[in-house]
Each structure stands twice: as structure tokens, then as C-alpha cells.
Amino acid sequence: MLINENLIDMNLEADTKEEAIKKLAQMAYKEGRVNDIDRYVEAVLKREAEYSTSVGFGVAIPHGKTDAVNEPFLGFAKVKGIDWSAPDEKPVDLVFIIGVPEAQAGNEHLKILAKLSRRLMKDDFRQLLRQASSKKDILAAVQEAVA
Amino acid sequence: MKLLAVTACTTGIAHTYMAAEAIEEVAKKKGYEVKVETRGSIGVENELTPEDIQSADAILIASDMAVPMERFMGKKLLYVPISDAIKDAEGLVEQAFKAPVYKGDKKDLVDEVAEIKEKKASERRGVYKHLLNGVSFMIPFVVAGGITIALSFIFGYNAFQNEGTLAYYLKAIGDAAFGLMVPILAGYIAYSIADRPGLAPGMVGGLIAVNLNAGFLGGLAAGFLAGYIVYAIKKYIKLPKTLQGIMPVLIIPVLSSLSVGLIMYYVIGIPVAALNTAMNNFLTGLSGANAVVLGLIIGLMMAVDMGGPINKAAYAFGTGTLAAGTGSAVMAAVMAAGMTPPLGLALATALFKNKFTAAESEAGKAAWILGASFITEGAIPFAAADPLRVIPSIMVGSAVTGALSMLFNCTLSVPHGGIFVLFAVGNIPGYLVSIIAGTIVTTLLIGMLKKPVVEK
Numbered sequence: 001m002l003i004n005e006n007l008i009d010m011n012l013e014a015d016t017k018e019e020a021i022k023k024l025a026q027m028a029y030k031e032g033r034v035n036d037i038d039r040y041v042e043a044v045l046k047r048e049a050e051y052s053t054s055v056g057f058g059v060a061i062p063h064g065k066t067d068a069v070n071e072p073f074l075g076f077a078k079v080k081g082i083d084w085s086a087p088d089e090k091p092v093d094l095v096f097i098i099g100v101p102e103a104q105a106g107n108e109h110l111k112i113l114a115k116l117s118r119r120l121m122k123d124d125f126r127q128l129l130r131q132a133s134s135k136k137d138i139l140a141a142v143q144e145a146v147a
Numbered sequence: 148m149k150l151l152a153v154t155a156c157t158t159g160i161a162h163t164y165m166a167a168e169a170i171e172e173v174a175k176k177k178g179y180e181v182k183v184e185t186r187g188s189i190g191v192e193n194e195l196t197p198e199d200i201q202s203a204d205a206i207l208i209a210s211d212m213a214v215p216m217e218r219f220m221g222k223k224l225l226y227v228p229i230s231d232a233i234k235d236a237e238g239l240v241e242q243a244f245k246a247p248v249y250k251g252d253k254k255d256l257v258d259e260v261a262e263i264k265e266k267k268a269s270e271r272r273g274v275y276k277h278l279l280n281g282v283s284f285m286i287p288f289v290v291a292g293g294i295t296i297a298l299s300f301i302f303g304y305n306a307f308q309n310e311g312t313l314a315y316y317l318k319a320i321g322d323a324a325f326g327l328m329v330p331i332l333a334g335y336i337a338y339s340i341a342d343r344p345g346l347a348p349g350m351v352g353g354l355i356a357v358n359l360n361a362g363f364l365g366g367l368a369a370g371f372l373a374g375y376i377v378y379a380i381k382k383y384i385k386l387p388k389t390l391q392g393i394m395p396v397l398i399i400p401v402l403s404s405l406s407v408g409l410i411m412y413y414v415i416g417i418p419v420a421a422l423n424t425a426m427n428n429f430l431t432g433l434s435g436a437n438a439v440v441l442g443l444i445i446g447l448m449m450a451v452d453m454g455g456p457i458n459k460a461a462y463a464f465g466t467g468t469l470a471a472g473t474g475s476a477v478m479a480a481v482m483a484a485g486m487t488p489p490l491g492l493a494l495a496t497a498l499f500k501n502k503f504t505a506a507e508s509e510a511g512k513a514a515w516i517l518g519a520s521f522i523t524e525g526a527i528p529f530a531a532a533d534p535l536r537v538i539p540s541i542m543v544g545s546a547v548t549g550a551l552s553m554l555f556n557c558t559l560s561v562p563h564g565g566i567f568v569l570f571a572v573g574n575i576p577g578y579l580v581s582i583i584a585g586t587i588v589t590t591l592l593i594g595m596l597k598k599p600v601v602e603k
Contacts, residue, residue: 047158050211051230055165065158065188087234098160100188110160110189117164121172 002109003074003142005135006031012077012095017084021045021062024075024097032070033099039068040099054084054092059120063098072100072109074116076129076138094129096120112146119145149180150240151195151203155210156229159187166209166229169236177240186214207232207243216249224249274371281336281370282532283506285328289528290513292324297520297565304564304571325524329363330354332531333370340374341381344395348373348403355411361419362455363527367534368415373407419456426460438476438553445477446484446549446585450541453488453523453530466562474558474573482521482559483582484549488541489518489525490582491589495597498590502597507532518586521565536596544589551581 007027014020025041028034043064047053054060060082074096081091098113119125128141152170156162167183174181182199185192197218200206205223208214209232225239225246232239299307299317307318330353337349352369359365380399426448433441448461465481496503496511503511510528517525530537555577561568572578 050157051228053161055162055233061161063158063160065160087230100158100160110187113160114164114185114187114189117161118168121165121168 002072002112003076003139004031005139007033007073007075008135008138009075009077010133010135010138012079014079014082017048017060017062017082017092018045020077020079020082020095021048021097024062024077024095028069028073028075028097028099031073033073034068035070036068040064040066043068044097052085052087054086055120056086056088056090057123057126058086058090058093059096059126060084060086060092060094061096061098061117061120063100065100065102067102069099069101072098072113074098074113074142076142094126115146116142148205148244149203150174150182150205150207150243151199152181152183152207152232153186153195153210153214154183154208154229154232155186155212155214157211159189162229162233163187166232166236169233170207170209170240173236173240179240186210186212205243205246206249207239209239219249222249223247277336277339277371277374278367278532279504280339281332281334281367282528283504284335285332285531286506286510286528288324288328288331289517289524290510292321292328293517293520293522293525294321294513295324296321296522297516300520300564300567304561304568326357328524328527329357329366332363332527333366333373336367336370337373337377340371341377344381344399344403345374345377347400348377348407351404352407352411355408356415359411359416359419360423360456360459361411361415362452362458363531364452364455364534365411365415365419367531369407369411372410373403376406377403423456423460426457427464430460430464438556439550441477442480442484442549442551442553443546444549445480446544446546447542449481449484449523449549450488450526450545451538453527453541458485458523469560469562474560474571476553476556476558478562479557479559479572479578480549480552482563482565483552483557483578484545484585485523486518486521486565486582487544487548487585487589488523488530489514490586491518491541491544491593492526492529492537493518494586494590495593499594499597501599502594503529504532504600519566521563533597536598537593540592540596541589543592544585544587546585547588548581548585551584552578555581557581 009027012020012023014023021044022041025034025037029037034040043066044062047064048062053062077095079093079095081093084092086092125145132138132141154163154166163185164187167185170183171181182195183193184195200218203222206219208226209229211229223246225243227239295317299314302314306312306314309315330350333353334346334350337345349370352373353366356365356369377399380402386394445461448457451457462481465478468475468477493511493514496508500508507529514525526541555574557578558573559571561571569575
């Protein structure tokens with residue numbers, strides 16, 4: 001599975017996007033998805049530097065494609081309104097973090113991430129995520145979105 | 148109204164699809180017909196067809212990557228960075244219908260072709276690319292050396308033995324070029340893997356392969372060894388900033404040459420020496436065997452490593468059967484089987500042009516002369532570039548030649564010279580038939596086994 005309950009944080013303490021990314025990377029590291037936190041964070045921040053991965057509507061999807069990732073993963077966290085240089089300048093409260101190995105085996109995971117990305121553009125899906133009060137609800141919403 | 152869009156982002160994981168979704172949503176809301184091609188990590192999905200493009204009123208490209216553009220010639224087209232499509236899909240959709248018509252221009256097409264070529268070249272990665280690099284640098288040495296040695300035979304097959312004569316110097320020049328052949332092959336394989344620092348250990352390892360009589364197969368081993376060792380040194384040995392300057396001038400050359408050299412001597416050298424002895428014993432034991440079988444085995448041996456230990460053993464065995472004044476059937480089989488590999492490859496380059504690179508086709512022309520002169524090394528560039536397909540082909544061809552030569556009871560009373568020593572052959576028609584038959588077998592096998600070259 002791309003995502004599980006250990007990759008979800010319903011209340012992540014972070015004041016900056018760098019801090020949020022680092023904490024999410026640690027979460028992925030604990031789950032064995034990332035083998036080198038520093039290198040993974042570096043890849044994500046490098047991508048972030050090209051242009052912000054915030055897509056507006058309070059959502060950001062930092063992501064990195066690097067050898068530091070063992071296995072594709074998706075992490076999720078609710079945060080308290082971080083400035084993410086969003087195109088609509090709104091603070092971000094929903095963060096999906098994505099990691100994909102440089103040489104991925106198969107497209108299955110990428111297809112799921114593509115579907116999720118599309119769903120994130122929909123208001124009803126974002127509402128669902130905001131209203132979710134437990135990790136189970138988040139998992140269910142994500143699974144429904146990519147089904 | 149019909150809008151077509153193409154989306155692509157650098158990682159191809161998320162934004163490609165978010166932009167596609169945003170564009171689709173806006174267009175549908177406005178009542179436009181819409182189709183979006185996504186070019187992400189998954190590959191190209193929902194690809195626009197010529198019919199789509201034909202019937203479209205505008206094209207919107209939201210991409211940070213190169214997108215094939217030629218197909219949109221004559222359409223209204225707007226090209227923006229992908230982030231714009233996520234920020235303001237609505238505005239862009241409207242703008243697209245007012246965009247200027249895309250005319251394309253020659254430069255774009257040329258750039259695109261260059262880009263495609265570059266992409267193909269980078270796909271031709273790994274072992275094959277390194278081999279081809281080594282081979283392309285080696286070919287001039289093989290041709291120069293082979294032709295010069297052949298020239299010396301014009302003065303008589305053993306004229307070069309008289310020190311100080313022109314024939315002697317021609318042979319010496321040819322030997323010098325041949326001596327560099329394997330070091331250059333190994334050096335430039337390593338260069339391809341590890342860049343400039345790979346050259347020194349590669350060439351050193353290649354020369355050791357020559358000294359060990361390990362032939363070009365030893366050279367291939369040395370080249371890859373050197374390349375990957377340097378690559379590993381560069382990757383894993385990290386010096387403090389102040390000392391980094393000595394990496395390329397001191398650490399890498401010494402450490403890599405030393406490791407390649409020691410591995411060559413201890414790991415490659417010992418088995419090769421053992422192989423030499425074993426081959427000699429094997430052939431001596433075969434002396435009494437059926438002549439045709441012996442010819443077949445000699446043929447296989449002559450072709451398998453072209454100047455390596457097995458070939459040398461067969462050649463030495465052949466010369467050992469020469470007794471002054473009388474012809475030897477074994478020697479005849481050795482020489483005939485040594486001539487067919489370059490001849491078969493020369494014919495193959497002429498018949499199957501699409502299966503060889505431009506450099507190989509050029510080498511093919513010289514291979515005629517090298518083969519005719521019994522310079523088996525003329526086949527090495529082809530074998531080094533594609534060993535698994537070429538070596539079996541030339542082995543079978545040479546085996547046919549060796550067996551036929553024995554069957555026809557051809558004999559030879561001198562140790563070298565190719566067509567220059569036909570006067571010393573007993574049963575010349577049979578000899579020529581043997582050589583031609585093996586050549587054709589080799590050519591046909593190459594034609595069947597070798598794949599068309601994809602580059603260029």
C-alpha cells in the first residue's frame with residue numbers, strides 16, 4: 001500500500017514548510033519507505049524551489065523522486081495554516097507528501113498518485129479531508145478517491 | 148468549440164495530472180469539447196490523434212518539458228509553464244482561443260531531431276555503449292596494424308625476419324599498432340564508464356592483458372574493471388575539501404591502476420596461464436583423433452578469442468606440426484580457420500549494412516585484406532562490440548573451414564601469410580573451397596543473429 005495509518009498525522013506541529021517536510025520525511029523513514037532523510041528532503045526542497053507544490057485551496061503536495069526512496073509512498077498531514085507560497089496566497093492546511101524511487105518498478109503507484117492529484121482539484125474531496133476526524137476516515141477518503 | 152491540451156511537469160507525478168484536471172474542468176464548465184494529453188512518469192496517456200488536432204480550434208500546452216510540437220502546425224496555440232495552468236486554468240483556456248497560429252520553424256524541427264538522437268544515445272546505455280566506445284577507438288589501430296603487416300608479406304611471408312629490411316620495419320610498425328589495440332580498447336571502455344580518469348587504469352590493464360596473453364577478452368575485462376573501479380573511487384572516497392585537488396592527479400590514477408593491475412595478475416593471469424597449459428595438453432592428446440574432428444576443434448579454437456590464449460594454443464600446436472620441407476594438414480587448417488572470421492565479417496558488412504555502425508562498415512572493408520592475410524585480429528572490433536552474437540558465428544564458420552580443410556587433406560608448409568603463401572598449399576582448390584564455405588557460414592550466421600543497429 002502507498003499509504004497506511006502510520007503515514008498519517010492528524011495534527012502535525014510545524015511552523016514552516018521546511019519543518020513540515022522534514023517531519024513527514026521522518027515519518028516515512030520510520031516506516032522504512034525512505035533510506036536517507038537528508039537526501040530525500042533535499043530532493044523535495046529542490047523540487048519545491050522550482051515552484052511551490054502548493055496548488056491553492058489550502059493544499060500542498062511536496063514530492064521527491066530520488067534513490068533515497070525505497071518504496072513509493074504517500075503521507076498525509078493536517079497542519080495549522082502554513083505559508084507555502086501558494087498561487088492563491090492562502091495558507092496550507094492539508095499536506096500530501098509523495099516519494100517515488102528514481103527507478104520505479106511498474107506504473108501502478110504512479111497511476112494512483114495521478115488519480116489522487118486529479119481528485120485534489122475537486123472541492124468535495126478537500127471538504128471530505130478537512131472534515132475527517134480520524135486516520136481511518138482519511139484512509140477511507142483516499143482509498144475512495146483512487147479506487 | 149474544441150480545445151486540446153497537453154500537460155507535462157518535470158517529475159511527472161502530480162502537477163501533470165492536476166493541471167489536466169483543472170483544464171478539463173474549466174473547459175467543460177464553459178461548454179467546450181476538451182481532450183488533454185498527459186505526459187507524466189506513467190508515459191503518454193490520452194494521446195492526441197491527428198483527427199483530434201485536425202478538428203481542434205485551439206491548443207493549450209502547459210508544460211515544463213519539451214513536447215512534440217510538429218503536429219500542431221497551423222493551429223492556434225498557447226504555451227505556458229505548468230504552474231500557470233494550476234493557478235489560472237480559466238484565463239488560459241480563454242487566451243488559447245485567441246492565441247496566434249503556431250507556424251513552427253525549421254530550427255525547432257532540427258532541435259527536436261537532435262533531441263531525439265540524444266535521447267536514443269542515452270538509452271543506448273550501459274555495457275553496449277561502453278563497448279562501442281572502446282571499439283570505435285580501437286578500429287584505426289587494427290586497420291593500420293593489419294594492413295601494414297599484410298604489406299610486409301608482399302616481400303615474402305618470412306621476409307620480415309631479416310632485420311633492417313623494409314619488410315622488417317613494416318612488420319614492426321604493424322606490431323606496434325597491434326600492441327596498442329587491446330590497451331586502447333580497454334582504456335576507452337573505461338573512459339566511457341568513468342570519464343577521463345578511467346583512461347589510465349584502463350590502458351594499463353589492457354597492456355597487462357596483452358602481456359598475460361589474455362587477448363582481447365582479457366582487455367574487455369580490464370576495461371570494465373578499470374571503469375567501474377574508478378567510478379567506485381569517485382563515488383565512495385570522499386576527501387576533505389583542501390585535499391580534493393589530489394584526487395584526479397594522485398589518488399585515482401594510483402589506486403585504480405594498482406587495483407586493476409593486481410586483479411589482472413592474480414585473478415585473470417593465473418586462469419589464463421592454466422588455460423594455456425590445458426589447451427596444449429588437450430591438443431597433444433587429440434593428435435591421433437579423427438582428422439575432421441581435429442580440424443573442427445582447431446577451427447573453434449582459432450575463432451573463439453582471436454589472438455587470445457586459446458587461439459595461440461591452436462596456432463602453436465599447428466606450427467609444431469610443421470616439419471622442414473613437408474606440408475602439414477594441421478597447419479593448413481589453422482591458417483584457413485584463422486582467415487575466415489575477418490572474411491565472414493567483411494562479407495556481412497557488405498550484405499547486412501543495417502546491422503553495423505558506420506565505423507564498423509569502414510572496418511569491414513579493411514577486414515577483407517586482413518582476412519586474406521591470415522590476420523584474425525581483423526575480426527576483433529566486431530567481436531568486441533557484440534561478443535555474444537559475433538563470436539559464436541565466427542566459431543561455427545571457422546569450424547566448418549577447419550573440418551573441410553582436413554577432409555580435403557589440404558596441407559601447408561609455412562606458418563603464416565594467408566593468400567600470399569598459396570604456393571605453399573597442397574590442394575589449392577580444396578583449400579579455397581574450405582575458406583569460402585566457412586566465410587559464407589559465418590556471414591549467414593551473423594545475418595541471422597545480429598540485430599539491426601538502432602543508433603542514427
